[in-house]
Amino acid sequence: MNNLLKLSALELKNAISRGDTTATEALEAYLHEISVQDGALRAYNEVLVDEARDQARRIDDMRKIGESPGLLAGIPIAIKNNLCTTWGRTTCSSKMLANFRAPYTATAVARIRQAGAVVLGKTNMDEFAMGSSTENSAHGASVNPWDLSRVPGGSSGGSASAVAGSLCSAALGSDTGGSIRQPAALCGIVGLKPTYGRVSRYGLVAYGSSLDQIGPMTRDVADCAAVMNVIAGHDPADATSLDRPVPDYLANLDEPIKGLRIGLPREFLSDALDPEIHRAIENAVEVYRSLGAEVKEVSLPHSRIDSGAGGELSSFAVACYYIVATAEASSNLARYDGVHYGHRTERDAADIIDLYSRSRAEGFGDEVKRRIMLGTYVLSSGYYDAYYLKALKVRRLIKNDFDEAFETCDILLCPTTPSPAFKMNEKTADPLEMYLADIYTISVNLAGVPAISIPVGLSSRNLPIGMQLIGGVFREDVVLRAARMFEKASGICRLTPPPLGRDAE
Amino acid sequence: MSEQATEVLAIVGLEIHVELATETKMFCRCRNRFGDPPNTNVCPVCIGMPGVLPVMNSKAVEYSLKVGQALNCELPSYSKWDRKSYYYPDLPKNYQISQYDLPLCKDGYLDVPLPDGSSKRIRVLRAHLEEDAGKNIHDNPAHTGVDLNRAGVPLLEIVSQPDMNTPQEALSFAREMQRLVRWLGVSEANMQMGHMRFEPNINLHITRGGTVYKTPIVEVKNLNSFKALEGAVTHELKRQYAQWLEDPEGFSLDRKGKQNRGWDDQRNITVFQREKEEAHDYRYFPEPDLPAVVVDDAWRESIRASIGELPLARRERFIKQHQLGSKEAEAMIQDADTGNLLDDATAMGAPPRRVVNLMLGRMSAAANEKGCALGQLGVSAAQLSQLAIMLEEGKLNATAGDKIIDHMIANGGSPLEIAGKLNLLAESNTAAVEQWVDQAIAANPDPAQQVRSGDKKAKQAFGFLVGQVMRISGGKAPPSAVKELLESKLSAK
Ligand SMILES: [Zn+2]
Secondary structure, eight states: OOGGGGSOHHHHHHHHHHTSSOHHHHHHHHHHHHHHHHHHHOOEEEEOHHHHHHHHHHHHHHHHTTOOOOTTTTOEEEEETTBOOSSSOOOTTOSTTTTOOOSSOOHHHHHHHHTTOEEEEEEOOSGGGOOSSSOSOTTOOOOBTTBTTBOOOSSSHHHHHHHHTTSSSEEEEEESSSTTHHHHHHHTOEEEEOOTTTBOOTTBOOSSTTTOEEEEEESSHHHHHHHHHHHBSOOTTOTTSOOOOOOOTTTTTTSOOTTOEEEEEGGGSOTTSOHHHHHHHHHHHHHHHHTTOEEEEEOOGGGOEEEOTTSOEEEHHHHHHHHHHHHHHHHHGGGBSSSSBSOOOOSOOSSHHHHHHHHHHHHSOHHHHHHHHHHHHHHSTTTTIIIIIHHHHHHHHHHHHHHHHHHHOSEEEEESOSSSOOBTTSSTTOHHHHHGGGTTTHHHHHHTOOEEEEEEEEOTTSOEEEEEEEEOTTOHHHHHHHHHHHHHHHOOOSOOOOOOHHHHO | OTTSOEEEEEEEEEEEEEEOOOSBOSSSOOBOOSSSSTTOSOOTTTTTOTTOOOOOOHHHHHHHHHHHHHTTOBOOSEEOOEEEEOOOTTOTTSEEEEOSSSOSEEEEEEEEEOTTSOEEEEEEEEEEEEEOOOEEEEEETTEEEEEOSSTTOEEEEEEEOSOBOSHHHHHHHHHHHHHHHHHTTSOOOOTTTTSEEEEEEEEEEEEETTEEEEOOEEEEOOBOSHHHHHHHHHHHHHHHHHHHHHOTTTSSHHHHOEEEEEEETTTTEEEEOOOOSSOOOOOOEEOTTSOOEEOOHHHHHHHHHHHOOOHHHHHHHHHHHHOOOHHHHHHHTSSHHHHHHHHHHHHTTOOHHHHHHHIIIIIHHHHHHHTSOGGGSOOOHHHHHHHHHHHHTTSSOHHHHHHHHHHHHHHOOOHHHHHHHTTOSOOOOHHHHHHHHHHHHHHOHHHHHHHHHTOTTHHHHHHHHHHHHHHHHTTOSOHHHHHHHHHHHHHOO
């Protein structure tokens, strides 16, 4: 493996700015690696070679004439395939949008390009970001670089797989119920879901509009902070993006927070948790204690996870999420009807309703159909009050729990996922079991607060384990610094998966 | 049983859609303009492309609040956007951004003048803002086109209580609403351009033998002229009564509920519209892409201050202040500009009566000929007031005044200059006037004799002689001087 691929994004940027290498050289190393490895990982839906080469050359030219090419100059970044770009296709890994070419670029993507990043390509995802394994993709499933028989998580599984497998330097994902943090945990990388409204959603193909956020997926915490410095901030094109100053997330990153107050949500550390994960979290807590943090138990009663008689889990938050998110999705995805947008059936249709029905039946995968039906149902007259309205009330209670916890804590610490990466096809037969993969991440989106997942160790099967640090509204700075404290003290950072096919020889 | 006394009360409510005349659309910065080639005023937002987001046009909210204020509505401090879902080719996202339970304006009323001089208070339930849909174009038998220029245009929907009881009341309410939105400058309210559309809800409460029968409520969709509105209500009342007579028990609101009908412009009747296969369930829910609209006291106050005098108040004032007749006052409030012209001209010292006569005389005729409003003739308050003062001072006679108006409309210029140029100024040389009077008496001995004799034709003959003097003088003789001279010469006998 080319040594350039081993550098973090910031190290690579520094190497380029010192003149040790060039953006073009770095890009070619990544393109080569993709050509060798992506057959196995299937992280990308589309590699945008020409555009990437043009951008790398532009960065190198700027450096030659002494212009400053930006904060992310020359860093090859992969972006999830629900982020619109004027080049390449934005398919959301769906047959429905197989040929969609957007006439605009998502604000977050435009900002990283403006900062000098080289966009490598569009990464695989669960169709329309609906899923937790990236198996719901019209392009086929992506693979976890730690174990090729396992899923990378989802829905930003392609981005996670690409970062962990060194097929990009960093990536952008989107997170509606855990879609950045869960795959980050399963692939042993860093993933941040920002505060709702911190990063513009303009150009992100909507799934659950009141929950969706774009965020970085990186090899370490510093890279994560660097990408946040670029993508965070108000965008007049997104009325839900907030006009608040963006701090320099890199500025004090290495300074430990004195007297950090950590809350352990009782509800997320129950006996039901996988014992290896429980132990990894306890170890992490010890690391913080040794750094002088004050640790105490807190309660998020409305995010409670209950075990039924047969050991099956349930949670208010998961139920609430699958009402709010699917309701919004049923409306957001209504435009894909074969007339306005999306795949149109080639079979003869009796009338326009028939045309809609056939096109949608052919264009959407099963999980998307399931969620559209669920969302349509909960909004239907006669059911609205019992489901949607009640879910909004539960959402308010969940948010209140977080607000209360942050009155006495700086961050909340808990696992990111209930288990390490699971096998391909292990959960595809039972959608409810798949939904529980997000049991610790979902309430964060409902509350709108920021949270990061960072690796805290490996399981006995050599699979990454992720820890989630949750902050108060707009406290990405606290979350990042706390994450950096652990990373630095524990030395658990930039976990490298075992070599894949070629290198193993 | 038809012998029993029967009382029929018509119950009519009205939904009025008004397209607001903002520069740009409701949620994007596309131009809001009628008549451009199809799909030229569109962008990714108003055609609902994947991944784009709406951004509210606060001008449209301001316009809506003005209407609400003028309708005496409550303007709640918190209102929000909702999505209304239905699949239709002219609706790009297959949902419309609208307002469901928390509209911008609610609980108001409008006092509507009726043709008999009375007025009626019609309560307004609510007025909410939404984005308009595009238009399906059926000009080709092979396919249907969709023009999305209109998609995303701000549309204010005003919903009345069912307070109207005759087609005339519905018509008067609709016309008053048209005047009001034009007056406020928030819509051109041009019916041909589809700026205003009506949907009346109509049924009958029929009392017979102590029992009240309610006929099913009919909503007539998408009426785009006053004629259609009046016709549809008139026809529905007849139709519902006839149908009720056939089956008084079965044709009832309880059994049949509500139904939609359309309007057939050719046959002047309402026609049954096939019910959609699925019962309509719009699945409203809060629009997650837009923050709530917060109207604070300062905003509310600035709206209140910007409204100014409304038509009916101005009419009352004109009647009191300038002693106008009620017809004259009505003519003066056809639109805001007309009354403003009167106000501005009188403020410059012109006598109101002279100004009103000029406006409702030659100017009104000219406006009719041109098909424009009085205020759009291009006659300024300064021109009008100078002209009125010249007339008052006897420097011009009425005929000359009319000529000057025509000249001002065609070429501009001040009345004094025009009068000079066209040689219209009244003759101030008494000798010359006396000569014209003598000429007129000499040429018309019989009428002169009638005036002298003071018989019953004297008055008419006097008027005739005045006219003759004016004719001989070429309109330059000052009428007051002519009258004085005639009187003295013909009574001296
Ligand atoms: Zn537009």
